[in-house]
């Protein structure tokens with residue numbers, strides 16, 4: 001959608017678009033390091049070149065008005081600045097409402113209401129962080145419009161808090177960090193415990209990253225997500241009876257193997273095994289990438305998928321079918337990305353084989369599941385920012 005179309009729509013919904021400003025925040029895809037963020041481990045996501053655009057204008061009163069081009073039937077959603085509460089029927093608008101609420105609770109003054117028009121081009125419910133993208137677009141918009149001078153990492157933390165406390169999804173920090181801190185052409189190696197991070201240039205030579213969407217919406221994801229968190233917390237508590245560790249990621253794979261029978265429940269033990277091994281894999285994978293060893297990086301992507309399939313049990317038949325179809329083609333690596341149970345896979349594909357890959361994987365997946373997959377070649381963009389003419 002072009003910027004002038006969005007401005008025209010803004011004028012149509014809210015009246016004149018004279019002093020409107022435009023902000024954008026990307027979605028993200030995680031290359032490796034899955035279900036490690038809330039276990040204090042490392043993740044390796046990059047920001048996409050698709051995301052959420054928000055057009056914003058201050059009002060003279062304390063009213064907040066939200067309109068989404070993606071949900072036109074919902075019309076304009078309104079609320080007062082001093083009356084921000086989660087409402088089921090406000091649906092997507094709970095994300096920007098939550099960010100405004102957190103800013104205010106953290107003592108950042110939002111002195112005026114706003115007219116806000118949102119447009120997103122990330123597929124919903126696919127594990128590409130459309131929600132963090134809305135949160136970061138809102139956070140950066142508030143920071144700029146009201147000259148709040150908040151440090152970017154702090155905005156990232158506020159966005160996560162909005163998702164945790166206002167929306168009620170107990171996610172780790174990966175999504176908000178990637179959407180807020182992304183850098184064109186780079187992935188971010190983030191230590192989710194210390195928040196130390198490092199940009200890694202993604203030099204893929206004759207390869208491209210391809211996202212494949214199962215088009216299976218992740219219905220159960222939220223409850224299973226919380227279940228996995230609880231399993232890992234129980235496992236950690238048992239290990240802590242004898243070990244001086246803060247998170248599962250404080251353990252090497254060997255240390256874990258030596259102490260794993262402290263975890264009595266077999267399921268909890270498998271979950272912890274994934275958390276520990278995935279963190280280790282992520283660090284090795286980034287080293288391999290830095291050495292220019294794309295093949296080794298791809299193999300670790302495959303190992304990540306197997307661990308998520310067998311130990312963490314968050315893949316499901318659609319994701320497994322899509323990854324297995326990719327493994328039968330000429331790929332360096334293929335794995336599920338995001339929370340799992342549906343959503344997307346990420347694939348490292350030779351550019352010259354791209355058309356074959358899309359055709360063959362699409363056909364095999366349809367044959368296995370009856371569903372059609374969508375494919376996108378990843379463009380790696382910057383984190384949230386104002387779009388100036």
Ligand code: NG1
Nearest residue numbers: 034035036127129171172174338339
């Ligand atoms: P997605 O795929 O965006 O739902 C979820 C969590 C992340 C992380 C991954 C698994 C949310 C909003 N985000 O990602 O923090 O834990 O799963 O690596 O739930």
Ligand code: MG
Nearest residue numbers: 129130131132
């Ligand atoms: Mg989400």
